[in-house]
Amino acid sequence: MQAEYSQPSLQTPSLRPYQNQLIKDLYVKLGQGYRRVAIVAGTGAGKTVIGGKICADTAARGLRLMFLVHLDVLVGQTYEKMQAFGLRCGFIKAGWKEDPDAPIQIASIQTMEKRSWWRDWKANVVFFDEGHTTVFSQIGQEIIYRTHPKAVQLAMTATPYRLGREQLGDHMETFVASPVPSTLQQMGYLAPMQYYGVSRDSQINLEGVRTVAGDFDERDLKNACDRPELVQRIVEEWQRLTPGKRTIAFCVDVEHARHVAEAFRQAEISAAVVDGSTPIKERQRLYKALGSGELTVLTSCNVISIGFDEPSVEVGLLLRPTQSRALHYQQVGRVLRVSPRTGKTCGIILDQANNLQRLGFPEDIQEYHLPTQKQPGLHEPQPTKQCPDCNRLMWGFVMTCPGCGYVWETQAQVIVDELAEVHSEEVLRQAELRQQAEFFRQQRQKAYREGAAPNWAKHVFQQEYGCPPDSQWCIGSIFGINPTPQDMIAYRNYLTAIARRQGKPITWVIEEFQQEFGDQSEPELLWRNE
Numbered sequence: 407m408q409a410e411y412s413q414p415s416l417q418t419p420s421l422r423p424y425q426n427q428l429i430k431d432l433y434v435k436l437g438q439g440y441r442r443v444a445i446v447a448g449t450g451a452g453k454t455v456i457g458g459k460i461c462a463d464t465a466a467r468g469l470r471l472m473f474l475v476h477l478d479v480l481v482g483q484t485y486e487k488m489q490a491f492g493l494r495c496g497f498i499k500a501g502w503k504e505d506p507d508a509p510i511q512i513a514s515i516q517t518m519e520k521r522s523w524w525r526d527w528k529a530n531v532v533f534f535d536e537g538h539t540t541v542f543s544q545i546g547q548e549i550i551y552r553t554h555p556k557a558v559q560l561a562m563t564a565t566p567y568r569l570g571r572e573q574l575g576d577h578m579e580t581f582v583a584s585p586v587p588s589t590l591q592q593m594g595y596l597a598p599m600q601y602y603g604v605s606r607d608s609q610i611n612l613e614g615v616r617t618v619a620g621d622f623d624e625r626d627l628k629n630a631c632d633r634p635e636l637v638q639r640i641v642e643e644w645q646r647l648t649p650g651k652r653t654i655a656f657c658v659d660v661e662h663a664r665h666v667a668e669a670f671r672q673a674e675i676s677a678a679v680v681d682g683s684t685p686i687k688e689r690q691r692l693y694k695a696l697g698s699g700e701l702t703v704l705t706s707c708n709v710i711s712i713g714f715d716e717p718s719v720e721v722g723l724l725l726r727p728t729q730s731r732a733l734h735y736q737q738v739g740r741v742l743r744v745s746p747r748t749g750k751t752c753g754i755i756l757d758q759a760n761n762l763q764r765l766g767f768p769e770d771i772q773e774y775h776l777p778t779q780k781q782p783g784l785h786e787p788q789p790t791k792q793c794p795d796c797n798r799l800m801w802g803f804v805m806t807c808p809g810c811g812y813v814w815e816t817q818a819q820v821i822v823d824e825l826a827e828v829h830s831e832e833v834l835r836q837a838e839l840r841q842q843a844e845f846f847r848q849q850r851q852k853a854y855r856e857g858a859a860p861n862w863a864k865h866v867f868q869q870e871y872g873c874p875p876d877s878q879w880c881i882g883s884i885f886g887i888n889p890t891p892q893d894m895i896a897y898r899n900y901l902t903a904i905a906r907r908q909g910k911p912i913t914w915v916i917e918e919f920q921q922e923f924g925d926q927s928e929p930e931l932l933w934r935n936e
Contacts, residue, residue: 419455419490420888422595423881423924424585429459431582436558442550444537444574444581445562446774449739450596451584453562454487454715457533460560462491465509469530472511472554474518474540479686484512484535498524515545525553537561538568538732541577550577564739565732567777569620575778583774587742591769592839593878594887596742598752599769601762602647608639609760610727621729624658631725631759632662637669640723640758644703645673648721648754652696654714655705655723656737663705666725670703677703680710699748710740717743720750727759734765742768769836839876842867846875847883854884854897859904860918880921889923897922 421429428447435443447453457473464471475481481499488495488510496505498513498521506527518524532554534540541550541561550559559578566574566581575581590596615626644653657663660681670677678701680692689709695701697716704710722741728734741753755762775781805814849863860880867875885893901915 418492419458421455421459422452422887424590424593425452425456425459428456428582428584429463432460432560435580435582440579441557442559442578442580443561444566444578444776445560446566446581446583446776447562447564448584448587448590448768448771449564449736450587450742450744451564451590453564454483456584457484457535457562458487458491458493461488461510461533462493464531465493468509470509470511470528471531471533472513472524472527472529472549472557473533473535474513474515474546474549475535476515476539476543477536478514478516479689480535481512481514482686488512515540515543518545529554529557531558531560534559534561537563537578538565538574541574542568542572563732565735566774567731569730569732571779573777573779575776575781578776581774581776586771586773587768588771588836591836592843592876594843594882595744597744597750598836598840599738599742599767600752600754601767602643602754602756603762604643604758604760608636608758610636610758612727615727617729621733622727627658627727628662631658631727632665634665636725636758637665640666640725640756641669641673641675643756644670644721644723647756650702651720651754652699652716652718652748653703653721653723654696654710654719654740655703656710656726657705657707658726660707662725663707666723667703667705670705675703676701677705680704680706682707682709684709714740715743717745718748718750719743720752721754721756724755724757724759724761727764728761729764731765734761735768737761738768842871843876843879845870846879850880850883854900857900857903859908860901860921877921881924882922884922894919894923 428445432443432445445456447456461471461473473484475484478499481497481502485495485497493510494505494508495510495512496508497503498511499517500514502512506523511524511527511529513524532549534546538561540546549557561574561578563574568574584590585593587596591598610631612622612630615630616623640655655663655666657666660679660683663679663681667677667679678692678695680689684692692701692704693714693716696704697718719741722737724734724737738753738755741755743753744750806812846863846867849866850860852858853860853862864875881887882889884897898915898919901918904910905912905915
């Protein structure tokens, strides 16, 4: 119900540089004449803010927008997003107030099936949230091809790929995308990850589990996954590897989720269950308890894969095998967010379902594509193997372990007793880049404190690593990603003093100012008096 949602802060969200760029890219596509555009923004890239800004821009131009969601809980989250941008909304959702005159309509596809007035509501833009689902619903197809074929149609998704033959590119003409997860990790917007896979003797046995509609049959998975020895095993591994860390668990069904929660409680670890029947108020209470640390483990079934946003969660338990890369990345993505408030240093995945070896790592995504039936764009991950000496998991073609130097004579399967950390080659590369980025940021901070020119930090980095630093590392390196106007004025004064001392032009001041605060920094701050 509408009254169940507290009023959010009305401070308009600020966009990160890459979010502004994505929106610019979208408007370029629309200016080129495209009418159906997919927007790909991975988990943690800020789909909420991106979507809100697009809606605000649409309303500011006097246009009307219909915003489609496929889960009831997303109606409230979307409304909070719109309120943050100061937008007036109507609803096509049971229990929420209708207002056909509002420029933005937040619509549940379930309610739309029972009402008809929206078919004559002249939307200039239709926004499909979780587009890999809403576009393919009966209502979504009706909107695209029958009721609103002339409207601009935008489909936002974290994962453009879906099970089955039909793909998002069969309905969208083109796409724009945020940076891939590994790039967002380099920029400091996503947390670094640690992955642990399970040995064969502790994996879920999928023999006899059928495939239905492209994924494992849930009834068969129930028998394979909800077993006392497997439930107890994951609790033991959690205690060994990640004790005390805020955790979410992805289970097969409600009963499985309850059994996992009960096993944690028996180990004197606070745990609770959330499922599709959990009232929205109770969900919010549980999410808040998890974020505050009052609750340590929250188990779920098909609830917190989408729409859950608690950055402080550090651990994800993959207990439900899947063949869906979209579902897999959504689950892993729940722990990718950064949380400076709680001192979170990384996200950790404990994978009992063997999904990592089946579907790969988010960091391995090199670029996004818009898949079609003819070109689905999915590539199976290369086979992995485990080092018998250090338990590191790596690609199958590697013959010498990069961790300990062990050399394989054969390709025999290795079995170990405990969960062992999984490393993709990309994860190793990102760890080195994070170290370099942190070194460079420290030098930038030191230069500012001591009144030295910013180029001093680049010189030190070049001497240390033999190459120039990535320019993206400059953004937020001294004042963080949420600088105050006072920070900007102080940095302007610092740059101006150096420019006068070294005879540099005002263009140098502007360029250095934007390197720290981004291209979207307010230029008037350069001229404002203190």
